[in-house]
Amino acid sequence: MTTLDPTVEGALPETEAAGRGNHPPGTFRVCATTGLTVDLAAEKFIKINAVFAVVFLLLGGIAALLLALTRWSAVHLLNAEWYYRMTTFHGLNMLILWILFMEIGILYFAATALLKSRLASVKAGWAGFACMAVGAIMLDAVILAGKADVMMTSYVPLRAHPTFYLAIILVAVGTLIGVINFLATVYIAKRDKTYSGSVPLVVFGAITAAIIAVSTLLHGAGIMIPTFLWSIDVIDHVDPAAYRLVWWGLGHQSQQVNVAAMVSVWYLLGTLTVGAKVLNQGVSRTAFLLYILFINLASAHHLLVDPGVSAGWKIWNTSYAMYLAVLASMIHGYTVPAAVEVALRKQGHTKGLFGWLGAAPWKNPGFSGFFLSLLIFGFIGGITGVTLGTEQINIIAHNTLRIPGHFHATVVGGTSLAFMALAYYVVPLIFRREFPLRWMCRAQPYVFAAGIVLMSLGMSFAGSYGVSRRSWDVEASGALHPVSYDPSVHVWLGVLGIGGSLAFVGLLMFVVPTVLAVFFGKRVEAKMPAW
């Protein structure tokens, strides 16, 4: 492993010059591996958020396996009722709970360890966490009780038990408290001059994620509060078109929080794994600025076939504005591997055009996980996303399996894999526990990535033949008019099922060593053992 190079510029603070910031005595420790100052209160929150995140990842993963084995038409495991229940459960556990708990942990790490600052408010930290945890448990309970088979989008007039909406509001409020606590920590760090100049790039990326999260959560409140009131008959009507518009301000924007957090994790892991330096601060920060300004407008591509909004609204929000955010992703997709290349060439791996790539630490799951995440996000997720965000193509692909084929490449192959890669450093550095089963950890990113790629391609190709998303029965048996697809869709649905099963094996290969490490792992007394 390459430990933190004290000359690293920008991605992380220069550790040699690190003071102790604004920490009162006895409230911090110095990491023996990185030299970073770790606030003990923040460390507690990072740990507890990470543990909850992994629990919800496992729950969502079990649901994913059941769904994959149902969409695989030759198996068709679940009945219709449990299929839609598991679709709801899977979406919320994976897209909301696993990701949000992990992101709050990342925000607290970035604001405290990288800015040498104490956490702004421990009480707010507990309040936010309590809201999120109670909301999450309520949410899973009400879904499993069969009172909320409305899927993640819960489009009105589908109506769930009021607990469902209340639980989502609680999770959103808790997350907002966490985000405000993060921004307050950034503020006090600047006020107390715990750093000089600009914040490190990873913190800037985290600020970007936090800003997008504020917009996301305001939209969430804007639609979930009236829907909750409707569910308890306080108001008699929620307009379905307005619901869709505001809900996607929550549903899509929350995934843009993931993008910003994931890119920050790429920069962080580039530094932690090979000592990569940011090539150009201005370029990378401007790319994050493009996210802040434009990425949320892309929510409009969910409404490209909605009749209520005009062509002007659709074209402006999904073309001109969205492409500026796509440009930002392309910039990061270039600068991150370029920084890795420069770092490896400086270490002497100069043979040919790609000698550096072969010499990269592919046995380090922190590196392989982040680099595979970058490739899957960029090539499969990015290309499918841009095409689906085009009005002419969207009208063909809307509500087909091509859509989940796209977002499983971005959110699972991209964000989830990057967060898993990060965990290979979080556990030894923050929990200070060694990973057991290291061979399994080394293989895990490859197994998970292969599964997700297969599943995503299976979905995308089946969807290209017109197979609808979220449909329990691909044959639509019993329908008034017979529905027939090209027989080859069953091959692609089989690829989906095999890929989903393989990805679940990859998920278990992550969860088992992580749980064993956290609860039974050998204590890391000094420096983290090299991967």
Place this chain on the structure above:
Amino acid sequence: MSESNDPPVHWLERMLDNTWLLLALGVLIPAISYTLWGLLELANLKAATLP
């Protein structure tokens, strides 16, 4: 009054260092371009007439 010898900071860098300005822009731009504009269009839809 002493004069500072620090080189002037580029306006883009000052903007990138201003978290609160970025927060305001990040909330206002989607609120106006996506949400308010979209809701305004929906609010002004004429009721469909029966064929």
